[in-house]
Amino acid sequence: MAYVHIKFMLLNRFFYSLSSIAILLSSCMLISACSEPAQPGSKPRASTHLVETANAQYQNISASRTLTGTLQAIREVKIINQTEGLLIELAIYPGDRVKKGQTLARLNDSLLKAEVQKATATLRQASVDLKRLKDLAPRKMASESEVAQAQTRKDIAAAELQLKQTEYQHTQIKAPINGIISERLAEPGDVIPLHSHLLTIIDTSSLKAEIYLSELLLPLIRQNNPVKITIDALAGQQFTGKIKRIFPSIDETTRRGTIEVILSPVPDQARAGQLCRVTIETQNKSRLMIPYDAVRHDKQGEYVYVLHNNQVQRVKISSGLQHKQLIEIIYGLKEQQEVISKGFFGLKDKMKVKKVETTKNDHSLSVTAPQKES
Structure with missing residues (x-):
């Protein structure tokens, strides 16, 4: 009896499963029958490509750049003997201050x-x-x-x-300048050949640093312009210097020119070889600016998408100075031309787009605080 009862239960479950499947298939067929049939020859509806834009505008921008350099002595003199002989006196050591005309060494x-x-x-x-x-x-x-x-x-x-x-x-070797001894290369008792390097004196009345500035900023600086010099070893204290020399050539690889700045008078504890940071403020110049994110790059160079009559056009450009979230356009655009600033995914040349208003003023072209260059 137990065997018959179990068999009866299994048959009930089997018929219950078949009923569930039948009901599910009927529901699917009913939904399919009620759905609206597609019209022959119809095309799927295309989605509208949304973009945000910004206008190219002229702005007066004064750029600030902070560049690193190394302090160097403006004048460094090597003391070389003009006659040979036995060195009998050399009482000067590195770090000693000497005055012009002071006897430094004597030969026999x-x-x-x-x-x-x-x-x-x-x-x-x-x-x-x-x-x-x-x-x-x-x-x-x-x-x-x-x-x-x-x-x-x-x-x-x-x-x-x-x-x-x-x-x-x-035979009496004298100091040609005021300064500090930086090197001592001989000792009493040495037989000194003619024209041997004995000592080195550095003039500490002023120090210099050579820095490298972008070719885009070189036309905006002048000789004797003031600069701010910060020396890390002196707890970041800031001192005033000036541009002494602007070198005429530009490195063709880095597109940077060499600037020589001087620090005078020299603060206490400042030494040649210390790291310094030079901040240069350039003169105001009117520049055509657009958002930095609007500039695209590929193998052909830089370009932007210009919006005209709800259609984008790829335009080749050349960029210049970057300032905060803006970048200068040297050629390729005119003032008030509208460029795409957001919505580049899937965007192609001559594509129809829809402009949406920027809810947040992300691309304001107002002049902001200058940006430091590393």
Whole structure:
């Protein structure tokens, strides 16, 4: 009996499943029959491409750029000996301040001192001989040729004495400028060959830094324009400098020119080799600006989409200075032309579009605070 009961339950479940499937199929057929049939030859409705736009406008913009550089000594002098010999004195060390004319080092001068004495005696004898012959010449006891030869010997002796005296003076090496010793390359007891580098002096009365500025900004700066210089090692203190020199050439790879700025007077603890940051403010210039996001790029270069009569047109442009969310257009656009600023996904040249009003003033072309350049 139990077996018959179980079999009966299984048959009930099977017929219940078949009934459910039948009801589901009937519902699908009913929905399909009630749906509206598609019209023959009809096309799917195309969606409208929505875009946002902005107008190209001229703005007076003063750009600010902060560039990094390294402080360098404007004047660095290598002390080189003008005569060879044994170094007997060198009491100057790196970091010592020296004054112009101060004795820095001395070479052994005993040999040159003797040569000076010898040259002095030779000149004295040549002078006596010349005087004697000049006294004899009026009495025809000395010829003009003998007098001329005696004069020549005296001149040679005088030149030799001057040469030896100069060499003797070179045994004392003096500072040519005021400054600080930065290098010491010899020690007392060394035999110094001719023209050896002994010391280096740097002039600390002013420091310079070379920075590299975009070619777009070079026409906007002038020699002697003030700049702000910040030295990281001095807790970020800001000092005033000026543009000393604008180099005439531009690097063809980076499109940047070299600017030399000077820091004078030099603040305490400022040293050559320190990192500095130079901030340059350029003069105002009227520039045609559009939102930065409106500029597109591909293998052919830069371009924008211009909106005219609800249709976009691809226009090739050349951009310039970037300022906050704006970018300068050098050529390719005219003032008040309307460019696409949003809605680029799927956008193609000559496509019909619909402009929507910008709910948020994301692309305002009002002049904002200058942007720093890294």
